[in-house]
Amino acid sequence: MAIYASGQRILLPVNPWFIAFTMAVAFLFNLLPWRDVRGVPDLLALVIVFWAVREPRKIGIGTPFALGVLMDAANGVLLGQHALAYSVMAFMAITLSRRILWFGPVAQAAHVLGIFFVGQLLMFGVRAVAGAASPGWLYFLGPLIAAALWPLASFLMLAPQRRPESVDETRPI
Amino acid sequence: MEHSPPPFFNRGPAPVVRLTFFALASVFLMVLDARFRYTEPLRQVLITVAYPLQRAVLAPVEAAGRIGDYFQSLADLQQENAALRAEKLAAAQDLMTLEALRSENARLRGLLDARERARADAIFAEIVYAGRDPFARRIVIDKGFTQGVELGRPVVDAAGVLGQVTRVTPLASEVTLVTHKDHAIPVQVVRNGLRGVAYGAADGTGMELRHLAANAEVQPGDDLVTSGIDGVYPPGLPVGKVVRVDRDAAFSFARIVVAPVAGTDRHRQVLVLRATEDAPPYPAAEEQAKKPSAKTRRTKRGEP
DSSP states (O other): OOOOOTTOOOOOOOOHHHHHHHHHHHHHHHSSTTSSSOOOOOHHHHHHHHHHHHOOOOSSSSHHHHHHHHHHHTSSSOHHHHHHHHHHHHHHHHHHHHHHHHSSSHHHHHHHHHHHHHHHHHHHHHHHHTTTOOOGGGGGGGHHHHHHTTTHHHHHHHHHGGGOOOOOOTOOO | TSSOOGGGGGOSSSSHHHHHHHHHHHHHHHHOOOOOOOOHHHHHHHHHHHHHHHHHHHHHHHHHHHHHHTTTTTHOOOOOOOHHHHHHHHHHHHHHHHHHHHHHHHHHHHHOOOOOOOEEEEEEEEEEEESSTTTEEEESSOOOOTTOOOOTTTESSSSSSSEEEEESSOOOOEEETTTTTTOEEEEETTTTOOOOEEEETTTTSSSSESBBTTTTOOTTTEEEEETTTTTSTTTTOOOEEEEEEEEOOSSSBBBEEEEEEEEEOOOOOEEEOOOOOOOOOOOOOOHHHHSOOHHHHHHHHHHH
């Protein structure tokens, strides 16, 4: 349970199956043939960071690692590249979650932009060491777009946890 | 132990510990994969599991394409049909002469006692998608080793050489394109028979002909075909066209930029060539055989 800033509504507990569902959808999105479109955001990273920020006790680092290995195999890239990036991103999100949740959606996006950027840089570094060709500058557009999607993504993914607005003047919270 | 807090809020190992564990596991995996290729079985399993998902994700895209084809106007199709008929007629003429030439060639080669050129047998495949790795040029085709695709087989499209099969799974294969940075293909200039090796360019968009002297007889517009000396690519397949030749006296080699003729963006259908005849046995070291070895020499010396 996170500590919320004043004015934020208390949410219902999250359904673990919903977390799995969003991860599956993001994984399928990443499976689309994006090869010739540069700057596509890594939605799976976005979802992983989102749940790691929101539910740091439910999302460890093992799940992101496993998803990363799956992404590597499906993309035909060096096994461990996405796994390393996702693990580090999840760790940063878990560590910073208390801090990030204190801000509004736009400030949160600014925070996660740093996390996404670190992840992208890690993947870039791994491939550079392994001797791959340069992907071009547009490669680093992905984190920017992913961070820009953060407010929308958090609105959508928190939707099942919101309660109907019922004004009850006598209730303390 | 007596100083540790009660396990009311037991959360397992600290995040730093977990991160260290999984980061080390990632690095370990990467080293195993890049250096020793021990992870191939794991990768095969994961790819085979993910393949139906990929096809499912692609299904709407393909369906949209098919619906577009369906609503293509009749006039377009008639036009295309006429063009194809004309093309077929021209091709038939070529084919007839080709048959005659082939038999003549076989006879002449027989006279010359030269080895017959293998007629490559081919597997038809479709490009499922261009690989999603932004760092490397690869495509995935819909035939795997259950359909007879083997590692290292050349892949061509209607225009020329596309690349080489670099990973085979049961239902799909991965093709490294000729524009890949680490891909090399032995080529020959059609105009004068000059041989060289074409590599993928460092930026992954074209190819370059490396290690040719600055005064090499290559001009922009020259056609390049495979020379076949590697035993992988059959000789005579079109590879590319020379676009630019920079002869800078500061470097000992010319910088020759080549545009590949095959393209993933233009064709969906490809052929995986297979059953190229085995390379002739490596010529025995005749000089060594002729030269009497030290041992025989000694015995000869000892004889008289």
